[in-house]
Amino acid sequence: MLNQSFRQSQEQSLRPLTTAHLAQTMSLLLLSRQELKQKVESEISTNPALEVVDMNKCPSCSRPLIGNTPCSVCRRNGDNVDDTPIIFISSRSDFVGSSSNSQSADDISPDEITPAREDLHSYVLRQAAPDLETQDIPIAAHILSSLDDDGLLSVPIVEIAQYHHVPISRIEKVNELIKRCEPVGVGSTSPLEALLVQTDVLSETNYVPPLASRAITEGMELLSRHSYTELGRLLSISTDDALEIARFISENLNPYPARSHWGNIRDGRASKQDYQSPDVIISILNHPKQNLVVEIISPYTGRLRINQLFRDAIREAPSENAEKWQADLEKASLLIKCLQQRNNTLVRLMHLLVEIQHDFILQGDIHLVPITRASLADKLNVHESTISRAVSGKMLQLPNKSLIPMSKLFDRSLRIRAEMINIILEEIKPLNDSQIADILNERGFSIARRTVAKYRAIEGILASRMRRSMHSSNPE
């Protein structure tokens, strides 16, 4: 059912109606998630015709909702609230790119599409549900809907306890359970707590350096300052061991569960772009056949729609403001259409991309197939600039949790660079640039010697002379 409405909206939005529409769609497409969030928020606050319905709260009584089921308290009016929305923009919109051989966006068979639009809340709830007492489920739902963007609990536990009139310990019990769900650490009250939970859970299946949790509780300060010697002293271990712990933490843990992995930390510098959140998330669907799920992240949760009351008010009680209101109404509806189209374009684009770059996404740089924005534009029957805008500035999260700029999928030379790295890694005796160039040419990549040098520079690889026998430096 969602598929159908989705497809309908796709077709109907294919032809822009006005130039204004077109222009706005274009500009929206350019915006990344955060920018769009600002834009939408400002629009909402200035335009009374727009309203946002939080999907995680019951529309009428604003109690936390569980998944898609209507609020149990006021189910009767809960339902008819739903029949008037102009548009439904989910916080994520999902679909599946099949692994190999579905050719065009149009012939995906229905069962390959994940039917539910699932956001973090329901995702986690589904995991937790089997372990929960039935009467605890509302509590879990409440906790989940109180998460902030980072997946941390933004409301004091006491408050939740009061709301439900149950002892704090019970809330904590539920929360313990939630924290152990994927992404591990959700629902923690602080980044620190999230780290601890993750360490704990990880230690059940993997090797965790001893004292890691103590390092977190007691040495967080030192960790963030990268004073490993001091950390070592604090825990009375060697600096090397302290370093190992630090590396373990930065590689395996994430203080903000809902965010992606905090980037490649090279030499301890975790700052800069790392705290960006992705615009699109690609993950692997576990149980069925390893399909890739693409989720376009919307900057806000809930439905954005025309305020029905506002519309009625205009119709029934015309006043001297009617003109202005009418204009607002039109602006609102335009915005919604444009947002819809933005989303739609992204979805279509990602679908194609995931198909083409399937191997790259799963197996890394070497499998990137070189494509140009233009070629995609051709396949999607849109203008190149549309693709350009859609790609620029967007971040993508891969199944392995790494965050990459979307433009990486269009990197012409990445493929060859990866190959080059392999060559350099494999060789025992350092090769000079022209030798590398020769090997690459033999393998079918015709590039010049000078270019090898350039690539080396990009990858931060030293000149052949300088790299006698050093390793363990550049995983990227």
Add this chain to the structure above:
DNA sequence: CTATGGCACGGATT
């Protein structure tokens, strides 16, 4: 003398 890095130019891409 050889291997590299710098500068700059032309073609492709956006």
Add this chain to the structure above:
DNA sequence: AATCCGTGCCATAG
């Protein structure tokens, strides 16, 4: 129209 990228030529470091 602006930008990016591969490449050639040349100066320089080793």
